[in-house]
Amino acid sequence: MRVLWLANGCLLLAVIWLGPLLSAWRGSVTAHMLAHMGVVAVAAPLIAIGVAPRLASCRRPVLTGLPIVASLVELLVVWGWHAPAARRLAESSLWGTALEQACFLAAGLFLWSTCLAAGSTNRSSSNAAGTFGLLLTSVHMTLLGALLALSPRTLYQFGDVTCFGTTLTAAQDQQLGAVVMLMVGAAAYLAGGVALLSGLLAEPNRRVA
Structure with missing residues (x-):
């Protein structure tokens, strides 16, 4: 089953990296956000589901701190x-x-694999750390999305940009990209954190049973 998750994650990466999001529409913030969120919030957790159990054998202090x-x-x-300067480098x-996307994938895999591994243990401290790691990420992802959406400039x-065959002004493109970050990225990390939190809260009941 883990092979299937890995295959789906890798397939999604191929679609993102070889499709128009990072080529024909590379100047669009919306296309960039779709690619970014697809890598860190969808593909990375799919791949991490297959590799997270391997980290569960780490020593307790290590696993607790990693998320x-x-x-x-x-x-x-x-x-x-x-x-802005880094964004121009990625576009130019x-x-x-390639460097930008590699950083996104590495950071996403690091986060999801460690948090999921911590959440799969029977140790409350590790479960709490995994939960906190994802919820903290949801918070700072939400903050960045809000800043981009509400920026006065x-x-x-x-100038105008094109994404999915639609012409957008720079302001519209930035605001739409921010919405993508909020709806996909922040929501994915929040859902993951809540899922781990529910497991943490259910742990005392399992012990009593």
Whole structure:
């Protein structure tokens, strides 16, 4: 079953990386956000489901601390690559795009694999750390999406862009991209955190039973 999850995650990566999101529409913030969220919030957890159990054998202090570290790494990677200068680098060259996407995938896999592994253990401290890691990521993803949506000026483009055959102004494109981050990214991390939290809350009942 884990092979199926891995295959689906890899297939989604191929669709994102080889499709028009990062080629024909690379100048669009909306297309960028669709690619970004597809990598970190959909493909990464699919792949992590297959590899997370392997981390469950880590020593307790290591496994307990990793989700928090992973969430902070995700914060630095995501916020760093959404700085205007970094965004221009990713748009201007194939190597910049490849570096950006590699960072997104590495940070996403690190976060999801450690959080899911921590949540799969029988230790309350590890379960809590995995839950906190995903919920913290949902918070800073929501904050970034809100900042992009409510920014009084455009940060990345100053003219019209095309995405899915539709022409958008720079402001519309940035706002729509922010909505994608909020609806897909923040929601995915929140759902993962809530799922781990429900398991953590059910643990005392299982022990009593």
